Amino acid sequence: MSLTLIERPASDSVIIDNLRKRGYKATSQRIAICRLVLSSREHPTAQSIYRDVKRLHPTVSLATVYKTLQVLNEMRLIQQLPLPLSETRFDSNVDPHLNAVCLQCRGVTDVKDQTLSKVVSRAASKTKFKVTGQRFDLYGVCDKCARRSGITA
Amino acid sequence: MSLTLIERPASDSVIIDNLRKRGYKATSQRIAICRLVLSSREHPTAQSIYRDVKRLHPTVSLATVYKTLQVLNEMRLIQQLPLPLSETRFDSNVDPHLNAVCLQCRGVTDVKDQTLSKVVSRAASKTKFKVTGQRFDLYGVCDKCARRSGITA
DNA sequence: GTGCTTGCAAAGCGTTTGCAACGGA
């Protein structure tokens, strides 16, 4: 047995157990979609997940992708990130962290910050707000794009 | 002359100056929309702004509202807040703060937190990300709704 | 076998766009 901490447990058996535990059927489409989303760090869109799932399930529909993402959202295993970029991104990191959103390449990168959980609990107690989720976004230009623009310009 | 700090300067002359300074024409529709959005603390939607502007300008169109909101966004006087609630909210507070989003009544309340600007600058220097904007959201249930549910349930 | 899930198509809905008429500067 391994003692290594798996940061994002997305093995099929864990996924299947979680689905059944909540009364959802573990269909092969669902498992494939869950595996993709839960193991991704790219903050994928519904379309990009659809594209990837089709490799394994060529007949899968976009509607099934959306429905499965809703299920994962209800299970609190992912979070929706509607952005001012038309398409919603999905984040399998549901703990307090920063999303650095590059408005040039549209990339989204997680940034850890230990103080954010304190910010959440402080605000919750101050305002008596029952917090069930949170998102912290930074908008701007990532280093890679800044360098590229600098060279090009 | 007044020495009082106006928290949200939204007087017509300031709005007109700002528009002209950036090369935009100061039409009466635009001024009315700007005044409404910039003075609101309710995080209004395009529809709610449209409804309010129609009182002064019964013939105004929703398209004009959207176009003006884009102008204000470009001028960095407001911020778009796409939420997982179908409609985008608009926030005239562009400084780092928390938006407490009640998933029950759909209300959005600003919460001040002095440490957020430090969080932003720390993340920016750590990741070399050029920050041009930010948003920090809490999702859950506000105190008012929690009490109401408690009594009802 | 039962009832949830799938896949297809169509609908829904917030937002954007094209364009002729209008009106600030």
Next chain:
DNA sequence: TCCGTTGCAAACGCTTTGCAAGCAC
């Protein structure tokens, strides 16, 4: 006058929904 802006309608694109067939349990 000139060119940006308005208002209308249509288009757009992401997301959701209805429904018959399929499949998990």
